[in-house]
Amino acid sequence: xxxxxxxxxxxxxxxxxxxxxxxxxxxxxxxxxxxxxxxxxxxxxxxxxxxxxxxxxxxxxxxxxxxxxxxxxxxxxxxxxxxxxxxxxxxxxxxxxxxxxxxxxxxxxxxxxxxxxxxxxxxxxxxxxxxxxxxxxxx
Amino acid sequence: xxxxxxxxxxxxxxxxxxxxxxxxxxxxxxxxxxxxxxxxxxxxxxxxxxxxxxxxxxxxxxxxxxxxxxxxxxxxxxxxxxxxxxxxxxxxxxxx
Numbered sequence: 001x002x003x004x005x006x007x008x009x010x011x012x013x014x015x016x017x018x019x020x021x022x023x024x025x026x027x028x029x030x031x032x033x034x035x036x037x038x039x040x041x042x043x044x045x046x047x048x049x050x051x052x053x054x055x056x057x058x059x060x061x062x063x064x065x066x067x068x069x070x071x072x073x074x075x076x077x078x079x080x081x082x083x084x085x086x087x088x089x090x091x092x093x094x095x096x097x098x099x100x101x102x103x104x105x106x107x108x109x110x111x112x113x114x115x116x117x118x119x120x121x122x123x124x125x126x127x128x129x130x131x132x133x134x135x136x137x138x139x
Numbered sequence: 140x141x142x143x144x145x146x147x148x149x150x151x152x153x154x155x156x157x158x159x160x161x162x163x164x165x166x167x168x169x170x171x172x173x174x175x176x177x178x179x180x181x182x183x184x185x186x187x188x189x190x191x192x193x194x195x196x197x198x199x200x201x202x203x204x205x206x207x208x209x210x211x212x213x214x215x216x217x218x219x220x221x222x223x224x225x226x227x228x229x230x231x232x233x234x235x
Contacts, residue, residue, distance in 0.1 A: 056152035061174040085173075092172050098152045 025104035036131040037116030042074035048105040058096040083124040145183035154203035165195040
């Protein structure tokens with residue numbers, strides 16, 4: 001879904017579904033132009049992990065691990081395989097909770113990995129952030 | 140008619156504590172994630188694995204598994220459905 005088209009859509013589940021997309025995890029976060037997608041994702045995933053009802057193992061451990069790995073990447077201090085594991089975890093977790101909380105969370109994660117793929121790769125490989133705004137914050 | 144209803148493996152995710160015996164007994168269909176919780180291959184259990192699947196279900200210490208009949212395969216359903224809709228449509232479309 002191109003941004004141009006998405007911007008014109010109403011925030012309505014039915015309309016979004018008709019366009020082949022959805023609310024994802026149901027969190028709306030506005031990104032300023034200078035903000036880093038990795039840091040924004042880390043913030044939301046931390047929230048999603050904290051909102052787990054803590055009933056099912058995959059959600060409890062999976063979302064925690066995803067939030068932690070994303071936070072490490074956001075802080076430019078990722079472990080060597082964090083990005084690779086994020087990709088694996090976000091495909092493995094879908095549909096493995098009694099409720100749909102983890103599904104929404106990993107839908108956002110997969111989408112973020114796709115949309116901000118360059119930024120994620122930069123954080124993982126070069127351990128740096130391309131956004132001046134966030135670089136100032138980290139330092 | 141279809142010979143035997145196909146069965147699939149259902150997991151009670153809340154019950155599951157990640158003992159991992161299921162993956163030990165049925166590695167063909169069940170693998171464990173990084174925390175020891177099962178990832179079950181979707182769909183019907185092949186006939187030659189049914190016995191193993193039953194054993195995996197029985198051995199779970201917290202009884203988190205069951206074998207459940209799957210809804211009839213979608214490939215069987217469409218034929219009568221399209222027939223019916225084709226029959227239903229003409230009166231609606233006839234405008235003359």
